[in-house]
Amino acid sequence: MSTSAGPDITGAIRAALLRGDYVPRQRLIEADLCEQFGASRSGVRSALQQLAAEGLVEMQSNRGASVREITFAEAVEVTEVRMVLEGLIAARAAERVSPAQAEELRGIGADMAQAVADGELMAYSDLNARLHRRVRDIAGHETAKQVVERLRAQMVRHQFMLSLVPGRARLSMPQHQRIIAAILAGDPVEAEAAMRDHMGSVVEALRALEARRNRVS
Known part of the structure; x- marks a missing residue:
């Protein structure tokens, strides 16, 4: 399993979001993303934080990350x-x-x-x-x-x-x-x-x- 966290995993998840692989408000489970993209938990967490800063992902306390719905x-x-x-x-x-x-x-x-x-x-x-x-x-x-x-x-x-x-x-x-x-x-x-x-x-x-x-x- 790759432990790289930066642009590669961030770009891979971003591309999946832009392709519409996930629907608005769908939860993004870190363990599932680790398995899907062959990345470490810390790498996925860092990627989700970056994507939240870009407005593609929403982070909520006690619920984790989900696909942000744009009104x-x-x-x-x-x-x-x-x-x-x-x-x-x-x-x-x-x-x-x-x-x-x-x-x-x-x-x-x-x-x-x-x-x-x-x-x-x-x-x-x-x-x-x-x-x-x-x-x-x-x-x-x-x-x-x-x-x-x-x-x-x-x-x-x-x-x-x-x-x-x-x-x-x-x-x-x-x-x-x-x-x-x-x-x-x-x-x-x-x-x-x-x-x-x-x-x-x-x-x-x-x-x-x-x-x-x-x-x-």
């Missing part, structure tokens, strides 16, 4: 913060993009358009995440990147729900194309505006999804 209200607040940070990132990417990186963004945009045309919602969702990730890489703003990636991790279930909303992909596709075009044009002002408008539409979609669920319940 719609929290998801909206997270997205509002991301709107500001990702706008900054898009502006920086427009200032720094290289010809090779520009070609890659064009390719992702074309693949996204094809996925929408083919009705491949999961493929579109994966490409969406890839586009945002590459824009963060191009921007090279490590502090903003780290904060956004941590915030995005808290949103994974809500993003999955949004990806299945009828018409959502067709609505967001031109928004992403606008972001790509602004970055390729080297226009930081337009890139930031395009990204903020896109993230604003995500906020609106989350609120609409919450209202729809409240009516059903």
